[in-house]
Amino acid sequence: MGFKIGLLGLGTVGIGTAKILLSPEGRHPLIQELEIHRVGVRDISKTRDINLPSDILTTDLEAIATDPQIDIIVELIGGLEPARSLMLKAIAHGKHVVTANKAVISRYGPEIFEAANEKGVYVMLEAAVGGGIPVIQPLKESLGVSRIHSVIGIINGTTNYILTRMQKEGADFADVLADAQNLGYAEADPTADVDGLDAKDKIAILASLAFGGLIKLEDIHCEGIRQVTAADIAYADRLDFVIKLLAIAKCDPNNTNPTTDELQLRVHPTLVPKTHPLASINDVYNAILVEGEPIGQVMFFGPGAGSGPTASAVVSDIMSIAAILKTETEPIAHPLLSCTHQHYCETASMAELVTRFYARFLTKDHPGVIGKLGTFFGSHDVSLESVVQTGVHDRLAEIVVVTHDVKEGNFRQALEEIQSLDVIDSIPSVLRVL
Ligand SMILES: NC(=O)C1=CN([C@@H]2O[C@H](COP(=O)(O)OP(=O)(O)OC[C@H]3O[C@@H](n4cnc5c(N)ncnc54)[C@H](OP(=O)(O)O)[C@@H]3O)[C@@H](O)[C@H]2O)C=CC1
Ligand SMILES: N[C@@H](CC=O)C(=O)O
Numbered sequence: 066m067g068f069k070i071g072l073l074g075l076g077t078v079g080i081g082t083a084k085i086l087l088s089p090e091g092r093h094p095l096i097q098e099l100e101i102h103r104v105g106v107r108d109i110s111k112t113r114d115i116n117l118p119s120d121i122l123t124t125d126l127e128a129i130a131t132d133p134q135i136d137i138i139v140e141l142i143g144g145l146e147p148a149r150s151l152m153l154k155a156i157a158h159g160k161h162v163v164t165a166n167k168a169v170i171s172r173y174g175p176e177i178f179e180a181a182n183e184k185g186v187y188v189m190l191e192a193a194v195g196g197g198i199p200v201i202q203p204l205k206e207s208l209g210v211s212r213i214h215s216v217i218g219i220i221n222g223t224t225n226y227i228l229t230r231m232q233k234e235g236a237d238f239a240d241v242l243a244d245a246q247n248l249g250y251a252e253a254d255p256t257a258d259v260d261g262l263d264a265k266d267k268i269a270i271l272a273s274l275a276f277g278g279l280i281k282l283e284d285i286h287c288e289g290i291r292q293v294t295a296a297d298i299a300y301a302d303r304l305d306f307v308i309k310l311l312a313i314a315k316c317d318p319n320n321t322n323p324t325t326d327e328l329q330l331r332v333h334p335t336l337v338p339k340t341h342p343l344a345s346i347n348d349v350y351n352a353i354l355v356e357g358e359p360i361g362q363v364m365f366f367g368p369g370a371g372s373g374p375t376a377s378a379v380v381s382d383i384m385s386i387a388a389i390l391k392t393e394t395e396p397i398a399h400p401l402l403s404c405t406h407q408h409y410c411e412t413a414s415m416a417e418l419v420t421r422f423y424a425r426f427l428t429k430d431h432p433g434v435i436g437k438l439g440t441f442f443g444s445h446d447v448s449l450e451s452v453v454q455t456g457v458h459d460r461l462a463e464i465v466v467v468t469h470d471v472k473e474g475n476f477r478q479a480l481e482e483i484q485s486l487d488v489i490d491s492i493p494s495v496l497r498v499l
């Protein structure tokens with residue numbers, strides 16, 4: 066018995082998926098039982114890097130989502146609508162859904178999973194986070210044994226590619242972004258990548274799985290990489306750090322029930338010590354470091370975007386569903402594959418966060434400026450780990466400060482007072498340090 070696939074979207078990931086399905090040799094034997102039944106696109110006349118019989122292509126995506134012959138709908142069109150409605154329609158017609166769409170799942174996950182649970186079908190999303198890296202399934206299965214304390218990831222390939230090339234070549238942000246788009250890494254609208262929104266969607270999904278509750282996107286603090294300059298990358302390098310866009314979900318490891326405690330949820334460019342395992346993750350690669358009890362640290366590493374790797378995750382989900390369809394006669398929710406979270410996780414305010422900071426100041430070149438910075442920081446309980454004055458440019462001194470662990474609220478108050486001092490010209494960058 067074969068399984069019929071309705072593919073929605075034949076772009077970067079859709080083409081990669083179709084290519085795997087069309088060449089099953091040497092892969093898992095189940096793949097031979099998967100058949101592309103129909104493919105939905107926006108423009109049938111487009112030239113594509115794949116040969117499919119032209120009569121299976123259509124622009125009527127709803128007809129695919131409701132086609133009684135189709136077992137599994139694979140949503141690879143991206144964006145919120147019509148992707149969400151098509152998934153819901155497919156579920157209502159008793160079809161399983163595989164998607165790479167983190168934007169829809171992070172916003173409408175509760176609605177979609179509730180509908181799927183009611184209908185006894187699966188919604189699988191391995192490709193939505195970490196591209197080809199198996200991380201969703203391990204979090205649902207093997208890591209479910211551990212109490213997870215933190216998930217820290219480099220989970221946007223485009224920004225990691227940009228930051229790596231800025232670091233290695235001193236390259237210009239705009240040129241590197243154009244390359245990432247040409248390579249098929251970036252979203253249709255790359256602001257989602259650059260402003261951290263794609264990573265925010267993904268950490269919402271990872272946190273929900275790791276901490277066993279629903280996550281509201283608005284609870285996640287998010288900063289992108291637009292404000293990261295070549296100067297900061299160079300200073301970080303001198304101080305033995307690299308700058309990475311990190312997505313972080315953490316609970317207090319002393320609490321044994323992370324589902325009811327406050328979580329830290331944040332995405333921001335971060336100075337990462339060069340000795341940290343995440344510091345060496347470069348280019349389009351992603352990595353997710355998971356820490357828990359009793360597992361300790363586990364790191365998942367691999368290609369976080371791109372046609373083939375992402376398609377590999379899509380097909381692995383199709384295979385998991387096909388395996389269940391082959392062995393189960395009744396549609397019952399497999400407890401390790403379905404999602405049944407009910408409550409929303411609580412999040413801690415950023416003011417309460419305890420972290421180290423890096424800040425770069427442009428000041429008048431007067432004696433005693435460093436002393437003044439020390440005094441204002443000190444009066445807010447902010448102690449300094451290092452202070453470097455690197456020289457004078459345009460009659461302004463550049464001073465870089467790294468703090469010890471401090472409360473973010475205290476640090477921000479000190480900065481506000483420092484900013485109003487006569488000797489301060491500007492504070493061009495403030496970044497957190499891992
Ligand atoms: N690219 C990557 O590396 C990764 C992407 N993803 C996710 O995978 C999904 C797909 O991304 P990607 O392949 O890059 O996207 P593309 O833009 O390359 O492809 C989108 C495809 O969907 C079709 N499409 C879009 N909107 C419609 C519509 N309204 N009606 C009919 N067809 C439509 C397009 O048709 P046409 O070709 O005719 O224009 C195209 O074939 C997204 O959710 C993305 O976030 C996840 C991980 C990595
Ligand atoms: N635009 C995303 C694609 C994968 O999710 C990225 O750059 O990581």
Ligand code: NA
Binds near residue numbers: 199
């Ligand atoms: Na993945």
